[in-house]
Amino acid sequence: MRRLVRHGLAGAGAATFAVVAGVTALAGPATTTLAAPAVTTVPQSVVAPQDPAVDAQRGAAAERENRDAERTRIATAVVAAAEQRETNLDTQSTAIDQSSKAIKKAKAKAAAEAKAKAAAAEKKRRAAIKAQGYEVGVTDPREMARQILDNKFGYGSDQFSCFDWIIKHESGWNVHAENASSGAYGLPQSLPGSKMASVASDWRDNPATQIIWGAQYMKSRYGSPCGAKSHWESAGNY
Incomplete structure (x- = not known):
């Protein structure tokens, strides 16, 4: 009798434990396991090791380019200066020609005026001589x-x-x-x-x-x- 009771109590306890465990399992929150985010790997630039010979060539090329650019600049400046000098010379030549023509014209005018003045003076002299009663050229x-x-x-x-x-x-x-x-x-x-x-x-x-x-x-x-x-x-x- 006592063995039956102990066996019955043991069975009831096990059942109770099983029920409680089941209830606990049913009542407890569900746990979700999240997957780790995918990591995107950015490829790193491959830096070539520096080559002194290549750097020297690049430097020399850059220097040549600079020299060529400077020569081009100087040549352009020289051409521009030559063109400006030619323009200045043309302007000066034109001014000199105009001045020369003006001087020649003034001289011609002055000569014509002097000639006319001399002719008028001679005419007056001859008229005065004639008025005095003797011929031009008589000196005795x-x-x-x-x-x-x-x-x-x-x-x-x-x-x-x-x-x-x-x-x-x-x-x-x-x-x-x-x-x-x-x-x-x-x-x-x-x-x-x-x-x-x-x-x-x-x-x-x-x-x-x-x-x-x-x-x-x-x-x-x-x-x-x-x-x-x-x-x-x-x-x-x-």
Whole structure:
């Protein structure tokens, strides 16, 4: 009896344990086992070992490239400078040509003006000579007087002879003859010589001016050169 009870209790305990274990297994949370994440492996760059010879070649190539680039730059600069110099020379040449043409034109104009001025002066001189009564080119005072007396006063050879006689006695046909004591001057020995300025301002050196004044004086005072000669012969002067 007691053995049956002990066997029964042992069986009941085992059953109880089995039930409890089952309940515990049913009631407990389910445990999920997670797989480890996949790891992606990035391939590493393969670094080649440095080769001094290759580095030297690369350095030399880079240096050559730099030299070539510098030579190209210098050559370009030289060409540009040459072109600029050529442009400057062309500009200077054009300016010089223009200046030369302007100078030549100015010289030609000045020469033309000088020529015209000289021609006008010569024309005026010839007109003045003609107005004084003698031909251009006559330089001998006696021939000058002959023409002046003929053309300007209408005197013939007789009056010229009288005029010639007086002038010979007064000054010997010396345009610059001057009387030391009285100051009488010139061919007709005008006293004072400045009286002859009534004819022209060049009375000191121009024989025509002196001849005209002398002929006018003889005509106004004695009527003619021959009248003046007659007075001179009687009085010793006129």
